[in-house]
Amino acid sequence: MVLSAPLYTTNFGAAYVGDSLELLDYLDSDSIDLVMTSPPFALQREKSYGNVDQEAYVNWLFAFCKKVYRVLAPHGSFVIDLGGAYQTKRPVRSLYNYRILIKLCDELDFRLAEEFFWYNPSKLPSPIEWVNKRKIRVKDSVNTVWWLSKTDNPKANVSKVLVPYSERMKKLQENPEKYYKPKERPSGHDIGTAFATDNGGAIPSNLLQIANTESNSRYIQLCKAVDIPSHPARFPQKLPLFFINFLTEPGDIVLDIFAGSNTTGAAAEFAQRRWIAFEENPSYLSASAFRFIEANESIGKASKLYEDIIARQKTINIKHSIQLNMGI
Template sequence: MELTYETRKGQAYTGNSLDLLDFFEDNSINLVMTSPPFDLLRQKSYGNLNGDAYINWLTEFAVKIKDKLTEDGSFVLDLGGAYKRGVPIRNIYNYKVMIKFVEEIGYYLAEDFFWYNPSKLPSPIEWVNKRKIRAKDSVNTVWWFSKSENPKADVKKVLVPYSDRMKKLLKDGKKYYEAKERPSGHNISEGFNKDNGGAIPSNLLQIPNSESNSRYLKYCKKIGVKGHPARFPAKLPEFFIKYLTDPDDVVLDIFSGSNTTGEAAENLERRWISCDLNREFVASSVFRFCTDEEQANFYYHKIIKGEYVDLRSNTLV
């Protein structure tokens, strides 16, 4: 396990995060936000297992994480969908993971979220593009697990803009609704048109994964480095970091890849820790914290050689 680079708020490690988890004190991590390799039939460059082996592998991490979370801490896990080999039938591994974590490890499922990526390409090719017998798979399951029944959370931190209709209602409520009990049983009171600064978000998160001009990708292109093939958009970890933590809380990503979680945490003034097995992925993730191409190139090659990088100052050291 190697501390690879540090920033003003965080630390990036290279190695197996199972080993890293042993170094943390119990009850010390406020949020684990991560997206592991999925249970996919086709092998990916970043590695992935299949079937029961995959679930057992992921369970090893979950067991250790539970001890390290604060009593009001959360573990948010993004898992993509998959099909069984050779047939247009869904693999339900992501649901098996959720059930195992709750029934065997003792997590609570605080809420199930679904990340809809409208920019995702049609897949799987065989069933969607060629035979045209299935719709494209564009939703990931995002399980919000908690250590206790009452994890830290404040939905006021993640309010979304009001719809145009709601804006009209706020402007002149009496014109659009009458305070009374509806047929559904909901009681619409006089305070329904109070402006709370935004609407409560749903558990369907519509976030396109269409990053094209980020600092990370810009430096990957300029320095000739291949970007991580399975990045999630910054708005996904941003949502949960805002929702479930406070400034200076600790956010951990145990499968950090290009370290989107670390960058989001840094921007939101949270302390962060990231870990990935692949040195090249960790090296290129430093681009997220560099201010120019010279710095990005210098630090990347330093990390590739196994040297430590300190980004807490703006000087090249």
């Protein structure tokens, strides 16, 4: 990898400012184990973090995904979180997130390993026009999350993401004879005594219930204290952490091509995976360094860190400008 100087580094990763459509060209083919990202959604109105009109969105995103395919390892996974949207001025859902899925599978030969649905119970009712005012639609609280791969058998281990057993299952394990009698189900499945075995947890479903309640996170607190804007569209750290644990091993490389506030990098750091973050907004990426500050660090140190990173960004821009002018 021959990327230029990162904006900042941590024990396991590096964050780079720039258009990922260009930065992806600097990565080696078949070098990334997991690409986990949440691109700007195809919303009706333009947002401060940058988003593309619905009509152009599929082709815009496809250009990035084409380059993701090249850098993704044969055993690797591409996980992309896409929120739903309505068509402009109509109470009719946009199909953009399904169109991009079909295009990726038909034209790039990606395989849909499995579809996931992220249910955010804390999401506010929207869109206001159809839900709050006219009351003709229900609250949209589920995102589609596509798990894609280059082969039929990408690396994965569900035993790393087991969830706690239900109370009923715990009782069954304590006394199988009292709570369960082995028998053939109406579906034809033969459920034996091994059904009560304690495997350390239950296999999760593809409906991930994760509340996006980051309003009191350390990242938000430090952004407010230093008086800089936080990224307005963040997903919770538990979402990328689930896929990092599920689809990678220590030493693997995780990439986010639309890093924003670098939640993916923070999750990878927590899981002790190497990570790379690409984000074209220098302010958002600079503030994302707050995710790696210890809880006992002072606000003054956070402010100094942000100032140092901003100064470094200016230096990187100057060097990049000189290289371009010199044809380097």
